[in-house]
Every structure is written in structure tokens, then in C-alpha cells.
Amino acid sequence: MTTISTISVRDVAARSGVSIGTVSNALNRPERVAPATLKRVQAAITELGYVPNDAARQLSRGRSTTLGLVVLNARNPFFMDVARGADDAAAAEGLTVTIGNSDESTERQDRYLDLFELQRVQGVLISPLGMLADRIARLRSLGIPSVVIGGGTDEIGCSSVSVDDVAGGQLAARHLLDAGHRRIAFAGGPYEIRQVRDRLSGAQSAIADFPDATLELLSVPHLSVLAGREAGQGIAQRAPEARPQAIFAANDLVALGLLQAFTMQDANVRVPEDIAIIGYDDIDFASAAVVPLSSVRQPSQLIGETAVRILLDEVSDPDLAPRRVIFQPELVVRSSSNVEGRS
Numbered sequence: 001m002t003t004i005s006t007i008s009v010r011d012v013a014a015r016s017g018v019s020i021g022t023v024s025n026a027l028n029r030p031e032r033v034a035p036a037t038l039k040r041v042q043a044a045i046t047e048l049g050y051v052p053n054d055a056a057r058q059l060s061r062g063r064s065t066t067l068g069l070v071v072l073n074a075r076n077p078f079f080m081d082v083a084r085g086a087d088d089a090a091a092a093e094g095l096t097v098t099i100g101n102s103d104e105s106t107e108r109q110d111r112y113l114d115l116f117e118l119q120r121v122q123g124v125l126i127s128p129l130g131m132l133a134d135r136i137a138r139l140r141s142l143g144i145p146s147v148v149i150g151g152g153t154d155e156i157g158c159s160s161v162s163v164d165d166v167a168g169g170q171l172a173a174r175h176l177l178d179a180g181h182r183r184i185a186f187a188g189g190p191y192e193i194r195q196v197r198d199r200l201s202g203a204q205s206a207i208a209d210f211p212d213a214t215l216e217l218l219s220v221p222h223l224s225v226l227a228g229r230e231a232g233q234g235i236a237q238r239a240p241e242a243r244p245q246a247i248f249a250a251n252d253l254v255a256l257g258l259l260q261a262f263t264m265q266d267a268n269v270r271v272p273e274d275i276a277i278i279g280y281d282d283i284d285f286a287s288a289a290v291v292p293l294s295s296v297r298q299p300s301q302l303i304g305e306t307a308v309r310i311l312l313d314e315v316s317d318p319d320l321a322p323r324r325v326i327f328q329p330e331l332v333v334r335s336s337s338n339v340e341g342r343s
Contacts, residue, residue, distance in 0.1 A: 007050040016044035027118060030111035042114060067097045067311065068116035070109055070126040071149075072193065073223060074101035076253055077283040078300050079127065082149060085304025086125060093312060095122065104190065104222055106130045117142065123311040125149055125304075130192050132156055145314040147307045150194055159314065159322045161307040165195050168296040168329035169202020172248045172278045175294070175331055177210055179338070181246035181276060185216040187231055187258065188223070188250025196223070196250045199280060203248055216244055223250060228257020235275070236267040243269075246276035246337065252286050252295055255279030259336065263290055276337040282330075292334035299327050 013020045018037060025032045026041040033041070044050075067090055071079035087097045098121070100112030106129050113135055116124050124139060126132070127149040133156045136146050140158070148160040176184055186203050188196045200217075207213045218235075220227035228249060235243055235258075249255035255277050262269040262277075269275055271291045279286060282297035306325055314320050 007048050009050075011048055012041065012044045012050050015048060016040040027115070030115050031108060035107065038111065038114070042118070045118060064120050064122045065095050066119065066121045067095055067308065068100065068112070068119075068121040068124045069097050070100045070102055070112045070116075070124070070128075072102055072104055072127045072129060074099070074103070076223065076251065076281070077285065078251070078281040078298065081283075081300035082127075082304040082307075085301030085306075086308045087304075088301070089305040089308035093308075097125075097308075102127075102129060104129060104193070106192075110135075113139070117144065120144070123147070123315055125307050125311060128156075128194070143318070145311060145318065147311045147314075149303060149307055157322060159310050159324065161303050161310065161325045161327075163298045163303070163327045163329050165198035165329070166202040166205070168280060168298075169199035169204075169248070170206045171202075171329060171331045172199070172280065172296050173203035173206035173215075175278060175333065175337065176246040176248065176276060177206060177213060179246070179276065182210065182213045183216070183243075183245045184213060185218050185235075185244035185247045186250070187218040187220055187228065187247055187254050189219045189221060189227075191219075193223070199248075199250055218247070220250075220254060223254055225253050225257040225260070228254035228259075229261045230257070232258040232261025233267075236261055236264075236269050240274070243275060246272075246278075249277065249279045252279035252281045252283045252293060255293055255295070255336075256285060256289060259289055259291060259293065272335065272337050278337045282332050286332075287334065289336070291336045294334045294337040295332050297330040297332050303327065 009020050009023050013023045023041055026038050030038055069086055083099055090097050102109035109129055124146045136156050136158050139146050146158045150162050186200050191197055207215045218231050220231050258277055262271050278294040280296045282295040286293040286295045
């Protein structure tokens, strides 16, 4: 039988009918490889039993020294804080973290999971998009445990570390309701993201207690500043009586985009006097905005640290039952939703 040491990248390239450079990209930069080609290369790797050189060296020492982390959006400072917490916890154990950015794309998410599987990382942390039960089960069958960052793992069957986003949505909406607002909007999306759905659910629950209140859905394609700014420009073009009195944004980036749109000279929308805004995550930029942004705070670094500790426990004992750690969010009120607080 052919051993791992006798299989080379050249063999994989010949079996899959591609160049050596394409195999290298499939292993190290899968986003640069066409999906059909990537599948052919992966099939050849599996058939031949090829292990990349760095992974082979680690396996020869008994275990990989790398953890994989897939985040929803690397441009969101929240996820970078999660990654920092994860990296700190991993470094304390002599491990490194390789970060993949799915950028809210299931295709990119799958490519990074393919890469981590090929590299036989010690474990995977993921903030998921869509359903992952089958993929998590496959990783587990290969001896690679996974921890989900975010809720909704009952159907997946693995451990998770999250914040109670339903409670967070309730906090945000109740704050706006207590300030007297009744025409409220929720700006968020895509709804394949569990956290977005939970935050909306929490807001709907709070508003249901106020018969005279309404909740308008402002769907945005991405949780980004640009998406928030475009949504805000649309609202600014409405007649004043057709605008919401307050907006709960699914994250701070969307909220900051709304704020940018409303503070343009020709927008003629004052924050919070005309429209109050509250975001979610409490990233560093929130307090430094031109109108300091109210937000719902998550313990981002603690989430990353906790996820790594749980993952390493499961690496040491694969028979451990899945655990769910749920942190409680915190309301942080600043000028964007507090007229009395404006100077």
C-alpha cells in the first residue's frame, strides 16, 4: 500500500488533471479555484490519501497544532475581537489559529471547511451561515471537533458559545419603546444568519406588548456600513411622517451606515430628534461616531476564549457531551437614542 510520504502534489495534480499550482491553490487558497476544479482536486487527495507537508509533519508528531476559525465577516470588528480572544486562548496552549472569512457566503464557508479538513486541524470554530449538521458530523467522524459561535446548535449536535440574541433584541426594542417611540424599524439581513433572526424575534416580542406600536422590516443584503447607508438614504427620501421614529439595526456596522446617511447635509434628518438609532455588538467605533451610538454589548473576546477552551476539552475527551454557553447581553445607551443625553 502506498504511504503518505510517497504521495506528492505532483501525483495529486496528475490524478485530477490540473497543474501543480492549481493543487497548491486548492490547499492554501481555495477561494481562487473554481468549485468544480476544487472538487476534482479534493477527490484526488482523498483517493490517494495525500496529506499536505505541514500537516504530515504535525501528524507525525501526534497532533496538529492548528485550530481553524471561520467568521461571518472579517470586516466586522466584533468578529476580529472574537478571533483575538480565540487566538489568546490558543496561544496559551501552544497552538495557532487560522482564520477564514466566509463573508456571508456559504460557498466560501464550505471552501474553508474543506481546507481545514485537508489540513487535519485540531478543531474548528465557526460562526455559521445556513445548515451545517452534515458537515459538522463529517468533521467529527474525522476526529475534528467543532464549536459553533452563535446559537441554534440543537439540530447540529455540537457545542456552542453565544449571546442570548433574543434577549438582546428585546433590550434594544424595549429601550426605544420606553423612550416613547411607536413607529420602529428593524434593519437587518440576510435572514439565513441565526443571530439576525433571533434579534428580530426579540424585538417583535417586545413590541407585541405595545398594541399601538409597529415594526417595519428594512431588509439589507449584508451586515455592512454600505448596506446601512443605502437603507438610510432610502428612508431620508421619505416624507417625515412616513419615516420610522426609531431604528434597531442588527449590528453596529448597519447602524453606523444609517447614521452616515442621516448626517449628510442634504438628508435633513436629525439623530436622535427625528430618528433614534440603536445597534448591536458595541464595537469600538460605536462610541466614537459623530453621534455616539447606542448599542447592545456582547463580550466578544470572552466568547472566543470560551469557545477555544470548550474545543480543547473535546479534543482531550471526544466523548464529552455537547455544551451550550450563553452569555447575557448588556444595553449601552448613548446619544443616538437619547435626546436628553445630547449636549
